[in-house]
Amino acid sequence: MAHDTEGGVGDLSAFTAEVRAFLDAHAPTARGEDEGSGFVWGAGDDRMAYFSSDTPEVEKQKIQQARDWQRTRYENGFGWISGPEEYGGRGLSPTHEMVYNAIESEYDVPDTGVLSVVGLGMIGPTILAHAQPHIKDRWLPEMYRGDAIACQLFSEPEAGSDLASVRTRAVRDGSTWILDGQKVWTSVAHHSRIGVALTRTNPDAPKHKGITAFLVDMTLPGVEVRPLRQMSGGADFNEVFLNEVRVPDDHRLGEVDGGWTVALTTLMNERATVGGDDGGPAAAALSPQRLAAVLRASGTVDDGAVRSRLAELLADVMATEHLNSRAKRGMRAGVAPGPEMSVSKLMYGQNLTRAAHLVTDVFGPRAIADSGDWGTYAWSELLLATPALRILGGTEEIMKNILAERVLGLPKEPGIDTKSPFRELRRSGTGKDKA
Amino acid sequence: MSDVVELSDAELDELRSTVRSFLESKSPEDAVRKVMESESRYDPQVWAQMADQLRLPGLAIPEAYGGDGFGQAALGVVLEEMGRALACSPFFATVVLGAQALLASGDTDACARHLPGIAAGTTTAALAVAERTGAWDPEEITTRAVRRGEDGSGEWELTGTKSFVIDGASADLLLVMARTTAGPSLFTVDRGAPDLTAEPMETLDATRAMARLRLDGTPATLVGTEGAGGPLLARVLDLTAVGLAAEQAGGAARCLESSTEYAGTRVQFGRPIGSFQAVKHKCADILVQVELAQAAARESARLADLGDDGFPVAAAAAHMTCSRAYMFAASENIQVHGGIGFTWEHFAHLYFRRAKSSQLLLGGPSASRERLLERLGI
Numbered sequence: 070m071a072h073d074t075e076g077g078v079g080d081l082s083a084f085t086a087e088v089r090a091f092l093d094a095h096a097p098t099a100r101g102e103d104e105g106s107g108f109v110w111g112a113g114d115d116r117m118a119y120f121s122s123d124t125p126e127v128e129k130q131k132i133q134q135a136r137d138w139q140r141t142r143y144e145n146g147f148g149w150i151s152g153p154e155e156y157g158g159r160g161l162s163p164t165h166e167m168v169y170n171a172i173e174s175e176y177d178v179p180d181t182g183v184l185s186v187v188g189l190g191m192i193g194p195t196i197l198a199h200a201q202p203h204i205k206d207r208w209l210p211e212m213y214r215g216d217a218i219a220c221q222l223f224s225e226p227e228a229g230s231d232l233a234s235v236r237t238r239a240v241r242d243g244s245t246w247i248l249d250g251q252k253v254w255t256s257v258a259h260h261s262r263i264g265v266a267l268t269r270t271n272p273d274a275p276k277h278k279g280i281t282a283f284l285v286d287m288t289l290p291g292v293e294v295r296p297l298r299q300m301s302g303g304a305d306f307n308e309v310f311l312n313e314v315r316v317p318d319d320h321r322l323g324e325v326d327g328g329w330t331v332a333l334t335t336l337m338n339e340r341a342t343v344g345g346d347d348g349g350p351a352a353a354a355l356s357p358q359r360l361a362a363v364l365r366a367s368g369t370v371d372d373g374a375v376r377s378r379l380a381e382l383l384a385d386v387m388a389t390e391h392l393n394s395r396a397k398r399g400m401r402a403g404v405a406p407g408p409e410m411s412v413s414k415l416m417y418g419q420n421l422t423r424a425a426h427l428v429t430d431v432f433g434p435r436a437i438a439d440s441g442d443w444g445t446y447a448w449s450e451l452l453l454a455t456p457a458l459r460i461l462g463g464t465e466e467i468m469k470n471i472l473a474e475r476v477l478g479l480p481k482e483p484g485i486d487t488k489s490p491f492r493e494l495r496r497s498g499t500g501k502d503k504a
Numbered sequence: 505m506s507d508v509v510e511l512s513d514a515e516l517d518e519l520r521s522t523v524r525s526f527l528e529s530k531s532p533e534d535a536v537r538k539v540m541e542s543e544s545r546y547d548p549q550v551w552a553q554m555a556d557q558l559r560l561p562g563l564a565i566p567e568a569y570g571g572d573g574f575g576q577a578a579l580g581v582v583l584e585e586m587g588r589a590l591a592c593s594p595f596f597a598t599v600v601l602g603a604q605a606l607l608a609s610g611d612t613d614a615c616a617r618h619l620p621g622i623a624a625g626t627t628t629a630a631l632a633v634a635e636r637t638g639a640w641d642p643e644e645i646t647t648r649a650v651r652r653g654e655d656g657s658g659e660w661e662l663t664g665t666k667s668f669v670i671d672g673a674s675a676d677l678l679l680v681m682a683r684t685t686a687g688p689s690l691f692t693v694d695r696g697a698p699d700l701t702a703e704p705m706e707t708l709d710a711t712r713a714m715a716r717l718r719l720d721g722t723p724a725t726l727v728g729t730e731g732a733g734g735p736l737l738a739r740v741l742d743l744t745a746v747g748l749a750a751e752q753a754g755g756a757a758r759c760l761e762s763s764t765e766y767a768g769t770r771v772q773f774g775r776p777i778g779s780f781q782a783v784k785h786k787c788a789d790i791l792v793q794v795e796l797a798q799a800a801a802r803e804s805a806r807l808a809d810l811g812d813d814g815f816p817v818a819a820a821a822a823h824m825t826c827s828r829a830y831m832f833a834a835s836e837n838i839q840v841h842g843g844i845g846f847t848w849e850h851f852a853h854l855y856f857r858r859a860k861s862s863q864l865l866l867g868g869p870s871a872s873r874e875r876l877l878e879r880l881g882i
Binding site for chain 2: 357361364370376377379380381383384385387388389391392394395402408409412415416466468469470472473474476477478479480481482483
C-alpha cells in the first residue's frame with residue numbers, strides 16, 4: 070500500500086538534528102539489535118514472560134524512572150511535541166512527534182509506557198479536545214511533566230469489543246453527577262491520578278447516543294481499584310468500581326449524551342505499538358539463535374517436523390520485522406504508517422503464540438513440571454500469557470473487521486443494535502434486556 | 505553494494521506506475537491468454553518495446569555492461585508488476601536468472617560478451633540447473649562436462665538432460681550447470697549449437713514456458729572458475745528467490761484487489777457478501793499475507809543492494825513468506841468468487857497456477873525451509 074507524505078510540515082532536518090542532539094546529551098544509544106548473538110544456553114536469567122508482573126518495589130522503581138525521563142523530555146521541549154504551547158506543548162505537528170519517537174527508539178531510554186501509552190497518548194488529547202479551559206490548565210501540564218498518570222475507564226464486563234454498550238450509570242444531581250458501575254481491564258488504574266470514564270446517561274436513546282464522558286479524580290470517595298489477576302498468574306490490570314462517585318458537572322467532557330464523540334477522540338489516538346520490535350521481555354522468544362538453542366537442548370534439531378515448524382515461524386518473524394522496520398523508516402521520514410501496524414500486531418501475537426507452543430512441545434514433560442533444568446519450565450509463563458495477545462488492544466476478530474472495512478473498504482455488517490433504544494437491546498445470557 | 509545506483513522511494517513509485525501502465529496496455533488479460541497459447545509463448549514486439557522504450561532488461565545490469573546499474577529494489581518493482589499482470593515475457597529467465605548467473609560467475613569476459621545484448625533486449629537467456637527431480641541442488645547435477653582432445657585441453661562438451669528450464673526452448677543463450685572433475689561448473693551454450701535439442705514441457709502454469717534440453721556432446725564455453733558452481737548457485741538462488749518473491753507479492757496483491765472488488769459488489773441474501781464477517785475476514789487474512797509478502801520481498805531486495813550480511817537469510821525467508829502468501833491469496837480469491845472463480849473464463853485460475861508453480865519452482869516448501877535453516881546455521 071502506498072502512503073502519502075503528510076503535507077505542510079516543512080523541512081524536518083533541523084528538528085531531526087535537534088532531537089539527536091538532545092538524545093545524544095541525555096541517553097546512551099541502544100545496545101545492538103542482535104540480542105541473540107551474545108546468547109549462551111544455561112547462562113543468566115531464563116525468565117520468558119510477556120507481562121512484567123513485577124514486585125511492587127520493582128514496579129515503583131520503574132515508575133520513578135519513567136517519571137524522571139518524561140520530565141527530562143518535557144524540560145527540553147519534547148514532552149508533548151504536538152500539544153499546544155499554552156498547555157506545555159511544543160506546538161508542532163503529529164509528524165514531528167512520530168519522527169521523535171522513531172529516533173528515540175534507537176536510544177536506550179527508560180520505558181515510559183506507564184505514562185504515555187494511555188495517559189499522554191490517548192487521555193491527554195481527549196482532555197485537550199473536550200474539557201473546559203480550567204480543567205485543561207489544571208491537568209495537562211501536570212500530565213505531560215510526568216506527574217499525573219491517567220487511565221481509561223472504558224471497558225466493562227458487558228462492554229468489551231462493543232464499547233458503545235457501556236452501562237455504568239451517571240445520574241445528574243444538581244451541579245454534580247453520581248456515577249455507579251464497574252470498569253474492567255484498566256491498565257495503570259492503581260497508579261492513576263485521573264481517569265476518563267464513559268457512562269450511560271440516557272438508556273432510552275440508541276446506544277451511541279446516550280453516553281456521557283467524565284474526567285474522574287481517582288482520589289474521590291467511592292472509587293475503588295482492585296487488581297485483576299489474569300490467567301498467567303500476575304495482576305497487570307485492574308477492575309475499577311465506581312460506587313456513587315460524585316463528579317462535578319464542570320468535569321464533564323463534551324456534551325451530555327455526546328460521549329461517543331469523546332470516546333472516538335481517545336480511540337483515534339490509540340497508537341498500536343510497533344509489534345515485536347519493542348525489545349520487550351518477550352523479544353528473546355522470537356530470536357532465531359534462542360530457538361535454535363532450544364531445539365539443540367531438547368534433542369529435536371534433526372526432527373523434520375520440528376524443523377518445519379521452526380522455519381515457518383522464523384519466516385513469519387522476519388517478515389513481521391521487515392514490516393516494522395519499513396514502517397519505522399517511513400516514520401523517520403515523516404510518512405504516516407498504513408495498515409502495517411495492525412498487521413504487525415496480529416502477527417506479533419501469533420508469532421509469540423507459536424513460539425511458546427513450539428518450545429513447550431519440544432521440551433515435553435519438562436514444560437509442565439519444573440525439573441530444575443535451565444530454560445525449560447520457564448517458558449510456561451510465556452505460554453500462559455499468549456491467549457491475551459489475541460484479545461488485548463482489540464481482538465483478532467475486531468482487528469480483521471477494521472482491516473477489511475477501513476483498509477479494504479468493505480461494507481459494514483448491517484447494525485441491528487444502532488437504532489433501537491439502548492434499554493431494549495439484548496444482554497448476554499438473557500433474553501431481552503431491560504437496562 | 506556500493507556500485508548499485510540507489511533510487512529514492514519516489515523514484516521507485518514512478519517506475520512502478522510506468523511499468524504498470526505499460527503492462528496494462530500491452531499485456532492485458534486477453535493478450536496474456538493469447539500469448540500463453542501461442543508457440544513462442546511471448547510477444548517479441550512487446551519484449552522489444554520493453555527494452556527500447558522502458559530499458560527494463562538492463563535496469564539492474566551494471567553500467568559497464570550497458571545497463572543502468574540499478575539494484576534489486578528497482579528490479580523488484582518491475583517484477584511485482586510483471587507478477588501482477590502475469591506478463592508472459594523472457595524477463596524473468598533472461599534478467600533474473602541469466603544475467604545474475606553471469607554476474608555471479610565473476611567472469612568479466614563472459615559478462616562483456618553477453619550482458620550488453622541482454623541489457624539491450626537483443627539476447628534472451630535461460631539458466632539450466634535442474635534435472636530429473638527439478639531440485640536446484642548442485643549435488644544432484646549429473647550432466648557431465650569434458651574437454652575434447654586427448655590432452656584434455658580442447659573445447660568443452662556437455663552431455664546430459666536438463667529439465668524445467670524456463671524459456672529453454674526459446675532463449676538465445678543457454679547457461680548450463682554441468683559437472684567436471686572439479687565439480688559443478690557453469691557453461692554457456694549457443695542456441696544454434698549442434699547436438700542440442702529442446703522440447704517444450706507441458707506446464708501447470710502456461711504463462712511460464714519450460715523446456716527439456718538434451719545435450720549430447722554439445723560444445724560449450726566455461727564461465728568463471730571450474731568447480732565454482734556451488735557457491736555461484738547459492739548466490740543465484742538467493743537473488744532468484746528475491747526476484748520470485750517480488751513477482752509473488754505482485755500476484756498476491758492482484759488477487760487481493762480482485763477478492764475485495766468482488767466481495768464489495770456481489771450481492772447474496774440481499775447484502776454485499778463482503779459485509780458478512782466470514783467473507784470480510786477472509787479478505788482481511790489475504791491483506792495480512794499481502795502486507796507480509798510485500799515487506800519481505802522489498803526489504804530483502806534492499807538488503808541485497810546494501811550488501812548486508814543478512815541478505816541470504818532474508819532471501820530464503822522472503823521466498824517462503826511470498827510463496828505461502830500468494831498460494832493463500834490465489835486460493836482464497838477463488839473461494840471468495842465461488843462458482844464463477846472456478847471457470848476457465850475467469851482469470852482467477854491463472855493466478856492459482858502461477859502461485860503453485862512459483863511455490864514449487866525452486867524445490868518447494870521443504871527445500872525452502874531447509875534452505876532458510878541452513879542459511880541460519882541451524
